[in-house]
Amino acid sequence: MRLGLVTYNVAKDWSVDQIIGTLGKLGYEAVELRSTHAHGVEPGISAEKIREVRDKFAQSRVRLLSLGSACEFHSPDEAVRAKNVKDAAGFLELAHDLGCWGVKVRPNGLPEGVPEETTIRRIGKALAECGDIGQRYGVEVWVEVHGKATQEPARMRAIMEACGHPNVGVCWNSNPTDIVNGSIRKNFDLLKDYIRNVHMRELMDYPSRELFTLLRSIGYDRYLLVETPTSPEPERYLAYYRALFLEMQRS
Template identity: 40%
Template sequence: MSHSEGLNLDRRDLLRGLLATGGLLSAAPHLLWADEPEELPPAQFRFGLVTYLWGQDLSLPRLINSCESSGLEAVELRTTHAHGVEPSLDKKQRAEVKARFDDSPVTCIGIGGNEKLHHADPAQLKAAMDATRAFLRLSVDIGGSGVKVKPDHCPRGEERERTIERIGKSLQQLGKEAADMGQEIRLEVHGSCAPLPLIERILEIADHPAVGACWNCNDSDLAGDGIEKNFARVSSRLARTLHVRRLDEKRYPYDTLFGLLRAAKWDGWMLLEAHDRPPEARVEAMRAQRAYFEALAGKRVPRKTN
């Protein structure tokens, strides 16, 4: 079945079916459908996986198979995990990784790096930038489209504006180099730099089109003027990737986020980054998240009842 055909399934029956086959959608009884179709256009974005944490222990063949079996269409390969896609791979090994993805329906989005750009120490900052450059070259070789980095913290005792400027200038330089490789630098909204007013300021300095914000579904998204205003701060600078937690969690207004993304006609990759241990029935759990995604991404949006 094609992706478009899948989106035309009766999502209510899909949710009920998953519930009946193992109780995976425990929140499903609380989802009802609005009587009238949503005015928003259907989602143009697609659904995939960040390999932190649900994919951290999977070999590359098993990872690709799990995504294919569950309907997750892409992966961001987190560094240091069991799939072992690292800058240490030689040319032949990189070609083998690319071939595995080319032979599957799963898209390699790129590398989920863990490099932090807040360092006040010049040597540490240079090391982080050099590591990011190595990940960019790796992403090119395996068929990816970008590398994730972190802002990450505001060092204690330093003026915040100075930290913001250093991060922004570092991103600007990396963005220029990434663009020359056909890649993107994805600034994960992470750490004590996660408040969206700070990310907005960083991106004003890093004004290169190859640098974008990777929305990360943090509690701070809801702070201040709320998610709508915070989303507006960076909506024109969203990267091609965005991270979500489990879509059945009630702590975050996913219906609002999906609406904002649909209204913005964002057409990147929404990637599942579940913050709990990998479930025993992993493929089934991933498939359940896919069902939630389809429900939120379609022409009708589920609403919760008391």
């Protein structure tokens, strides 16, 4: 398992050059570029900019793993859902052009006054549409376990079953709601067949050793991405995070 970073929070104000330089120096192997941040890697950028970004990562030790969008599909308004699918298509096309493995999307709750099964069915349908688009581009769709109510692993499993697309998987998000009596095993087992990416929080605030053990048990050989609050000393923080990450895997 390899360590990377989500630019959300810690690196939100960094340029592409700073991301590559800092992560390469600290031994991080991959990055997920979150939309709307200072690096400016967004759908609609020029072909020249795409080539520039792709070439910079290709010549570095840091893999441009994924793009982190805020596309979400829980709205009761069909037009809103359709717009989010269209927006996701833009990210999937850009991810293809940049050589990324995946695009992160999410649900963001259960709207009041709408039957839960209706919302889950709508989310699943939209995700399947995204899965078709991503499949054409050779890019996976990673659904973050996110949102009030929708971050519950049992509901996320229902969403994945409603989707039923082989190109759509889960981004395990290391949420407090994963933990039952100090363990994540029960909820991990609900989603283990779908996990394509992992976001990590503070290592000591979560059963991280158990997470590593469970990931190894399913043969997970992809990346684990740090997604934590910002720090006044980001380089120092990331260096210590990596050291603890490596030590906890040996334990």
